[in-house]
Amino acid sequence: MTLSLPTTPPTTRAGVVDVDPERWPDVARLPRASSARTAVARRLVERAFARLPLRMASAADAPRVPRPQDGTEAEPTLTLHDPDAFHRRIGADGLLGFGESYMAGEWDADDLVGVLTVLARHVDDLVPAPLRRLRGAWVRRRPAADRNTPEGARRNIHRHYDLSNELFALFLDPGLTYSAAVFDPLPRAGFPLGDGELATAQHRKIDRLLDLAGAGQGTELLEIGTGWGELAIRAAARGARVRTLTLSEEQLGLARRRIADAGAADRVSVELLDYRAARGRYDAVVSVEMIEAVGAEYWSDYFTALRRLLAPGGRVALQAITMPHERMLATARTHTWISKYVFPGGLIPSPEAITRESAMAGLRITHDIGYGDHYAETLRQWRERFLRQEAAVSALGFDHVFRRMWEFYLAYSEAGFRSGYLDVRQLGLTAATTEGTP
Incomplete structure (x- = not known):
């Protein structure tokens, strides 16, 4: 058995992979997220990357991110191709949006497992304690x-x-x-x-x-x-x-x-x-x-x-x-x-x-x-x-x-x-x- 893919023409945005809207509707379209939620997501991401052994770069700057010269291992780098879409998805759907953003090609990593390992190791520290109480209003419930x-x-x-x-x-x-x-x-x-x-x-x-x-x-x-x-x-x-x-x-x-x-x-x-x-x-x-x-x-x-x-x-x-x-x-x-x-x-x-x-x-x-x-x-x-x-x-x-x-x-x-x-x-x-x- 092989997967039968729809024939609807794919959609694309600059720097993002082609996405078939019938096969991948929530990847093809950006979710609705208020500017406030998107701003909060951006702040949380910046805060996390400032505190964790991770680096973030734009697609234009990634090749110029300096590598360690002292023989130590480089920190994994997450490269943003579409920062606005990336933060908007996280603002709307948290870690679910983080994964959909990767599917859409809005970000990449020089060491994907390395980036995800750091995030998994610090998953309880990514959101400040006062905001964790609002988790129920942020995440989606499982479909019945x-x-x-x-x-x-x-x-x-x-x-x-x-x-x-x-x-x-x-x-x-x-x-x-x-x-x-x-x-x-x-x-x-x-x-x-x-x-x-x-x-x-x-x-x-x-x-x-x-x-x-x-x-x-x-x-x-x-x-x-x-x-x-x-x-x-x-x-x-x-x-x-x-x-x-x-x-x-x-x-x-x-x-x-x-x-x-x-x-x-x-x-x-x-x-x-x-x-x-x-x-x-x-x-x-x-x-x-x-x-x-x-x-x-x-x-x-x-x-x-x-x-x-x-x-x-x-x-x-x-x-x-x-x-x-x-x-x-x-x-x-x-x-x-x-x-x-x-x-x-x-x-x-x-x-x-x-x-x-x-x-x-x-x-x-x-x-x-x-x-x-x-x-x-x-x-x-x-x-x-x-x-x-x-x-x-x-x-x-x-x-x-x-x-x-x-x-x-x-x-x-x-x-x-x-x-x-x-x-x-x-x-x-x-x-x-x-x-x-x-």
Whole structure:
């Protein structure tokens, strides 16, 4: 499947990329923002850049920004091509507007991840404390249509995972594993990995999860969130019988073909089914970076399903991205750039939320280890691979705005892990027992 783009002629402004107004309506047009809000945004941006290890330059001045002569590392520079539009978008929509401004080509950076890492590290300091109380009047609420009802979850998954199998194949490893790898050791900064090396790191991650789940000969294993089938294939190679669930039609078809090609079709079944509709009892339940797509409103349903589907003595193995609890609460109802353009309906949980929701469902966490620096490296590898495939991405029908959006998404995510704002954790869970119960 490739994306079908509208044929409406694109619009353009001086120094800004061509934008198709049907495909990207909120990027093509500047938002309405009062002069007062725009002025406040400009002041906040200038204040932040004066206090943080960042530099800002106009497009004309950027080549003349002096570089350090003492051997120290240069501070990342954000270059404004359209300062008025940049501040207007931030004045209207805050960080959502910041991302849309990048999509529109109104600013660039000599080190995009570097700029975003500094901002992520200081996200709580960007707005003075007195103004933070006005956050509710500044940010947008999440659209009701993005709720992860059974029908809404299907639409939300379709918007990201059904973009194009060919697109994902351009930057993932040959096994098409779309979650954090585990490296041993972490590659040197700037060192690109070949397909085999990245696949090895992904298999190391999968094998640790399967070990955590106790998957082996004769194990009845349920996977919630198939991806493109690599975990199911490796579980079947251990002798497990696997049932794996997805809401992505694109992933369903390719996963079935990959499983058949691996000779595992007799041991793996792939179904287009919501986790809430699953029935049965399983020795092991595995779910990799799927909880982020569930939505806070349905976390109790998710953990209740895990407990209900677990056979006596069974184990759950989860891989989950997490963020600090206060940041989770601050963004839970906010329509962020990520929720608008990349993962509609999604919310990254905090470790506290996972602990609380799993306990309420009758599950006990027995294993918990983080790999945040490994996800930062995984994302770097994906981003650099994606950028090398510009012509191939274009040939699939994705325009320049999409390519900037995807670059920003990968860089934004990498910065989250490099700054410590995000983490990724592998968790083992078992059914909780009451006192006196074996």
